[in-house]
Amino acid sequence: LFAGSFIPRLTQHIYKCRRISEGKVPHLLLDIVALKQVLLDIPTVGATSSSSASQMTSSSSSNSLLTMSGGAASSLKGKKDGALVKDRYTRMVGREIGKAEALLKVIGSPNEVLVDTYKALVPSNDRSESDFLKILDLKWIKGTERQDLTDKYLNQSKSSSSSSAASG
Numbered sequence: 001l002f003a004g005s006f007i008p009r010l011t012q013h014i015y016k017c018r019r020i021s022e023g024k025v026p027h028l029l030l031d032i033v034a035l036k037q038v039l040l041d042i043p044t045v046g047a048t049s050s051s052s053a054s055q056m057t058s059s060s061s062s063n064s065l066l067t068m069s070g071g072a073a074s075s076l077k078g079k080k081d082g083a084l085v086k087d088r089y090t091r092m093v094g095r096e097i098g099k100a101e102a103l104l105k106v107i108g109s110p111n112e113v114l115v116d117t118y119k120a121l122v123p124s125n126d127r128s129e130s131d132f133l134k135i136l137d138l139k140w141i142k143g144t145e146r147q148d149l150t151d152k153y154l155n156q157s158k159s160s161s162s163s164s165a166a167s168g
Contacts, residue, residue, distance in 0.1 A: 003039045003089070007096035010035075014103055015131070019140045025108030029101060036097045043086050099126065107138050111145065115152045119160075129154065 010032075014020075020028070102121040109117040118132060132153050136146050 003042065003093050003096070007039070007093065007100065011096075011100045011103060014100060015134050015138070017138060020104075020107050020138045022108050022110075022139075025104050029104050029108075032097060032100055032104065036093060039093050039097070040090060043089055103135075106135055111139070111141060111149065114139070114149055115156060118153070119156065124160075127157075129157075 014028075099122075105121055106114065106118045114135070115132075118127070118135065122131075129150075133150065136149060141149065
């Protein structure tokens with residue numbers, strides 16, 4: 001729950017920056033990787049110590065109850081459910097952190113390949129003209145270069161949408 005709301009906010013705050021220089025991007029990417037690891041560790045923090053303590057206090061009384069009531073099967077089901085939840089959480093964190101990483105990689109790319117990098121790293125359903133313009137702002141691209149990149153992005157977007165409409 002925390003990670004599901006925190007990571008999109010992180011991406012929003014990247015967009016809210018005034019300027020991110022290409023030299024700062026590798027440092028931010030390292031921070032994102034470290035943050036990802038912390039978020040992935042959240043479900044297991046304290047699990048080892050609390051589970052071993054609860055096993056020690058309840059193992060003698062619950063062993064006989066598990067065997068009598070078939071609780072071993074429900075205990076295994078609980079472990080499967082926990083693994084499923086952890087797997088979903090891991091995928092969600094990876095997907096959402098991947099969006100922030102892709103954004104930073106686009107910002108760190110040279111201006112000459114900015115449009116191609118944006119299209120390669122950002123999924124089509126997450127791309128928008130307004131986000132592309134925000135990236136230009138973050139890179140501090142102004143004047144004719146900004147207009148040229150915007151035109152290139154719009155032309156490629158029109159050609160890719162018309163080619164997908166013609167093939168579909």
